[in-house]
Amino acid sequence: MKKKIGYTLLIILSILIIIGFIGVRKFNTALFKEKPNHLEYSFESKPIYFEWTGDTIGGFYEPQVAIIIPLKIEGLAHHFYMQFDTGSPHSFIYEKDLNSLRSIGMDINEVIKDDARYVEHFDFVLDGNHIKASMIKILQNYGHTFDKNDSIGRIGIGTIGSDFIGNRITAIDFKHQKIQLFDNRPKWMTSLPKFKPFDFTGRRIMLPVTVDNKDYEFLYDSGCSAFGLITTKNRFDKYTNGNTKEVNYDAKSWKSSIPIRSKKTDKLVSIGNANLKLKRVSYVDMYTTLQPLITPFTKIGGWLGNQPFNESTLIIDTKTEEFTVIKD
CATH class of the missing domain: 2.40.70.10 (Acid Proteases)
Structure with a gap:
């Protein structure tokens, strides 16, 4: 009887080890696999000043929840920003914000490549740096909607990921x-x-x-x-x-x-x-x-x-x- 219990436990342990090995291998593959970088942009190499943003989480106030970079779009009075997030391998523009930009008159084309959607061209200013970018990935079903009168509050329209600092x-x-x-x-x-x-x-x-x-x-x-x-x-x-x-x-x-x-x-x-x-x-x-x-x-x-x-x-x-x- 003891031998049977021992064999059963050994089999269960072996199964768990195999499942764990497969899971870890999938985790490493998914996290570190090479990802296409279609993002291209020009810049002026001026200092880009960022801000810390704070928030209350579970009753605890955290003064440095995120690094945000103010962003300006020519012809718009809105206070946009993007989060600087090197944990993201892609820079994103959020789909809901993209739709709002279109609804207030911006002509923004998109293309599909590698089964993903990208903004074809997007020009903006990061603290005096004029950025002419192409192929910014679109994050579907994410972001917030706004209209032409929302020019007082801050509006996060995207993420600056590690592709932005690639080859730099x-x-x-x-x-x-x-x-x-x-x-x-x-x-x-x-x-x-x-x-x-x-x-x-x-x-x-x-x-x-x-x-x-x-x-x-x-x-x-x-x-x-x-x-x-x-x-x-x-x-x-x-x-x-x-x-x-x-x-x-x-x-x-x-x-x-x-x-x-x-x-x-x-x-x-x-x-x-x-x-x-x-x-x-x-x-x-x-x-x-x-x-x-x-x-x-x-x-x-x-x-x-x-x-x-x-x-x-x-x-x-x-x-x-x-x-x-x-x-x-």
Whole structure:
């Protein structure tokens, strides 16, 4: 009888391992597969100043929920903006906002390529930078409607994703809240700390990070503005003080809601040539028992947000796949 129970448990465990292996492989393939980049645009390499936007989530006010960049369209008095989100491999214009732009008189054509819809041409201004773009992907059934009289409130019409910084050098100065794009490294970058390699497979920014003398690859996601590091429950416990108050709320991710558990921390990490404070460590309160089993087989050691860089400048060269961090 004991042998039968043992064999049954062994079979169940084997099935779970097989299912887990298949699931992890699908996860890695979906996240890191190469994606076509049809986006093209011209720019003037002027500083683009951004703003932090705050929100109350589950009774807790978070002052840095997202990085938003004011956007102007010639002939319109509306206060548009786009979110800067390197966690998204595509830049988007939202379909509902696109339809509203058309309804107030803009002539915007679209094309279909690789079974996806794109805006053929779209000209706009990001803080003095005149952007002439083509092939911006359309995110269906997303966004908000507005009319010609909605010129007081802010209107988010899209997302600037990692395709926007592809084949570019991007300097993100978090302290002074500005982003600057370059086609080639300017001379002033020659005196910076040595650039180090990172992985940009699938347009995911995988930065090498050292924590407690252990090396990881963290996915840098500027859309995770409120977080320092999102990791597993066991690392969360290791990197934070057990006596520190835990903050629990549901974070928005596109159309989904994710249960997040967070704590403040003084934990130092090495990113590039800089030692930075994580400031906040979090974990997703879902499948916590499976995380230690699955995580070692994924390429992601965690999701790195903006909090560690708040007093620094992060420079990402996607041409050479190298980066550096300048502490202010």
